[in-house]
Amino acid sequence: MSQPGFFDLDNRYESISKLGDPLEVLDQAIPWETFRPVLSKALRKFKKSNAGCKPYDSVFMFKVLVLQSLNNLSDDKTEFMIKDRLSFMRFLGLDFEDKVPDAKTLWLFRDTLTNKNAIDKLFRRFNRYLDRAGLFARQGQLIDASIVPAPVQRNTREENTNIKQGEVPEEWQKQPHKLQQKDTDARWVKKNGRSHYGYKNHVNADRKHKLIRTYVVTDASVHDSRAFDSLLDSSNTGKQVFADSAYRSKAINSTLKEQGLKNEIHHKGYRGMPLTEAKQRVNHKRSKVRATVEHIFGFQQNSLGGKFIRTIGILRARTKIGLMNLAYNMKRYVFLTKNKPINATE
Template structure:
């Protein structure tokens, strides 16, 4: 028998299968095609031209969002990890020769889902499949937040002041092409003395299976503790809560104790 090479993809994929990783298990449990009718709502408008590259498969992009929430990573990190990790490619049904959607494509897809009000319905359906397969959350909850950077805006001081007031500068409204290139919802925040511009991805995963149960996306300026209430999962029968100290003020800790949660810093 000849010596197998390091890049023997078939052998490595077999080893991944044998390990029964969580991503392989998800592909076995979740009937992904059932999500397609909901996802296709963002493509209801007919294409103006058939020229150019075909749109990226909506189901592929949705599974990338599942990966992102499962591992709590940014759009740029998601693009890198899908290109780098065989387990991610296998989960998505991609080969080494296939093109991986870039971070901008993922961001635009997520924006379209939000604009159509589809995000909650999709992840409630996803959670229902997990519950039906016996992945009930019962060992406590882990809450965390990840900064999602976006390209910095070249705005004037007056424009930024208008945005902070929740309004769009009049000049942008009069020039739709300029407005289309502006992110009017991202905000600045400072962490460990470094300024960041973009959003925050707040997640709640169960301590047992490490699967995302709840999430919230805010601009970066929103303090972690402000979304704790909507992140807590009443269906998780465990009473433990693991969280960064940013979530747990003295008052919040006392309230959590009153409703039956034992908190732990991480």
């Protein structure tokens, strides 16, 4: 079988485009260069190897991370898929003869961004671009949290007790390699009668555009309401704040009043004090609005390859979850601006 030539490859790309390549649409819609200043600052001392090899372009590597997040791939699987799929290659601007970053290089690049807290800065930079594109946060805030599963740790009871007390088990301290494979930050939580292990993705989405405006990452055991104050978005033009009954408290109500916001949090029933029919009707009405934020988590689960993360520790979890939220916003941006001219200046 003869090797494909330039025109053969060009015809194949044309065929993929006609079938509808979502990566091609995304690549054309996202202003990738807007991320370069943040990346350059975070990667000033980043090198691919100690041998002095020329590092990959920072925006190129960032696009690899986005591609990975869009499909929830491991580092090894990401390397394989880039080599295997024409649509991945075109998204990254690669030709057959170009070198593909290996899994170790990708891990090192992402870890460098993690240590510089760069993902949150990249997320906020894209949100500023959304504002310039006219997609301001409008019509109120939708707040909710979703559990993000992590690999379950097989620890002894004594080890788990040490972890809960914020201590590192003595045996692990003697074995650094074992400690590197142990997640001392993830926690168990019970929800709807089922136990879950991992982290939580707390988000605030605007009602108008269904874009994530702020997010907070915690371990799974943290109550949803504890992230509430950090999630509030003062830039939203709407005054209403929607959330489920887990967020209803006197403290949160006071916070909303102080900031001039309208409390649209679900009413909560108590033992011996069930909700009145009037409050049930109010909750039902609010549920129709609040369901939007559930759709965000559903999209991440069903369209971004699932929410499961493979990293160890909350710092890396924040990076992976932050990238997942950014990938969602990018996809949402493409949907919102489809067939619409956008003029967003830097």
